[in-house]
Amino acid sequence: METLYEKLSALQESTNRMNSVIESLETGLMMVDRDGLIKVVNHAFGSMFGLPVDQMLGQHYDVYLSAYNLSPLLLESMETNRPVRLEMPLFYPQERIVEANLTPIQENDQQSGLVVVFRDLTAFRHLEELRKDFVANVSHELKTPLTSIVGFTETLLDGARTDPDTCKEFLQIIYKEGLRLQRLVADLLDLSKIESKQVPIKMDIVSVQMVVHDVVETLIEQMQAKNLRLLTDVAPLMVKMDTDCVRQILMNLLANAMNYTPIGGKVTVKVKQDDPYWIVQVMDTGIGIPEKDQPRIFERFYRVDKARSRNSGGTGLGLAIVKHLVELQHGEIEVESTVGKGSVFTVRFPLEYSEV
Numbered sequence: 001m002e003t004l005y006e007k008l009s010a011l012q013e014s015t016n017r018m019n020s021v022i023e024s025l026e027t028g029l030m031m032v033d034r035d036g037l038i039k040v041v042n043h044a045f046g047s048m049f050g051l052p053v054d055q056m057l058g059q060h061y062d063v064y065l066s067a068y069n070l071s072p073l074l075l076e077s078m079e080t081n082r083p084v085r086l087e088m089p090l091f092y093p094q095e096r097i098v099e100a101n102l103t104p105i106q107e108n109d110q111q112s113g114l115v116v117v118f119r120d121l122t123a124f125r126h127l128e129e130l131r132k133d134f135v136a137n138v139s140h141e142l143k144t145p146l147t148s149i150v151g152f153t154e155t156l157l158d159g160a161r162t163d164p165d166t167c168k169e170f171l172q173i174i175y176k177e178g179l180r181l182q183r184l185v186a187d188l189l190d191l192s193k194i195e196s197k198q199v200p201i202k203m204d205i206v207s208v209q210m211v212v213h214d215v216v217e218t219l220i221e222q223m224q225a226k227n228l229r230l231l232t233d234v235a236p237l238m239v240k241m242d243t244d245c246v247r248q249i250l251m252n253l254l255a256n257a258m259n260y261t262p263i264g265g266k267v268t269v270k271v272k273q274d275d276p277y278w279i280v281q282v283m284d285t286g287i288g289i290p291e292k293d294q295p296r297i298f299e300r301f302y303r304v305d306k307a308r309s310r311n312s313g314g315t316g317l318g319l320a321i322v323k324h325l326v327e328l329q330h331g332e333i334e335v336e337s338t339v340g341k342g343s344v345f346t347v348r349f350p351l352e353y354s355e356v
């Protein structure tokens with residue numbers, strides 16, 4: 001037969017187990033009895049509200065929750081004996097959005113208290129906002145060129161085509177906007193592939209000088225047409241990299257340097273070793289980026305000057321793609337820039353990924 005001692009220690013064990021479970025929860029949990037006295041409260045709850053859980057046990061919930069306008073809710077749930085759900089913002093100790101679930105508990109057909117569970121929805125709501133913004137941005141970006149294609153085609157059909165000069169001019173606009181759409185869709189597909197990690201990384205040991213040389217070759221004519229000087233200062237490094245990725249990163253950074261540097265300016269590509277990294281820098285003497293915009297230029301569709309970027313055919317996705325490609329290879333990217341003087345984009349790749 002089980003002794004009293006055995007029973008007590010089994011009970012103690014079960015209580016300890018229950019306490020560990022409650023403490024390990026990421027959701028905030030509180031339990032009050034029918035008089036509103038706090039019987040259980042976990043640390044997640046404390047850190048969510050910035051409250052001292054050790055002092056809360058045995059106190060009335062009102063002492064701690066009235067500041068959050070929660071007391072009437074607890075009262076309502078207890079009085080009506082119904083669960084209550086509500087989403088609310090918290091401003092202290094951190095800005096968060098939390099969901100509160102209040103569930104009355106019954107014992108022997110009698111109301112014996114309330115369990116209150118708080119879930120942190122901040123990250124979830126933030127993602128939802130990002131998705132909404134993204135859809136709104138994409139729709140807008142698609143609508144602009146489409147409107148102009150449809151508009152100019154209509155005007156041509158309505159008779160403008162009979163004048164050869166107008167006809168040519170309008171067709172050129174339609175062609176240009178068509179190209180924009182094509183680029184936009186290609187960039188979006190690229191981005192979504194990279195984001196969903198569908199791009200396999202293929203690391204080879206390659207000469208950086210060769211990769212830079214290849215990219216520079218493809219851009220040199222456009223640079224010359226804009227009377228830009230292109231300088232390279234590339235250390236003779238053999239590093240492990242995904243060549244296509246690095247090429248695309250360079251292409252995008254150089255295209256920006258070119259687009260945002262006025263005629264007569266200078267663009268420099270520098271590659272050097274700086275243990276434990278190898279570093280690629282693209283510098284220009286262009287228009288620069290205001291400090292307040294600098295943290296945002298890697299966001300999808302973010303452009304400092306929409307009109308200027310649109311004129312150069314930009315979709316605002318270039319740097320977002322670059323950032324993802326850099327991160328795929330465990331690198332980091334940062335920008336330093338002064339308005340009117342120029343910008344420096346620095347990409348840092350860990351050498352451990354490139355050791356032979």
Ligand SMILES: Nc1ncnc2c1ncn2[C@@H]1O[C@H](COP(=O)(O)OP(=O)(O)OP(=O)(O)O)[C@@H](O)[C@H]1O
Nearest residue numbers: 256257260288297303304309314315316317318319
């Ligand atoms: N070298 C630079 N000098 C000045 N501004 C820059 C430079 N690089 C980027 N920017 C700013 O950052 C914004 C975002 O650049 P990003 O490359 O993502 O888009 P984009 O060049 O407008 O379009 P695209 O998708 O064709 O690259 C640009 O619109 C521009 O305002």
Ligand SMILES: [Mg+2]
Nearest residue numbers: 256314318319
């Ligand atoms: Mg760009």
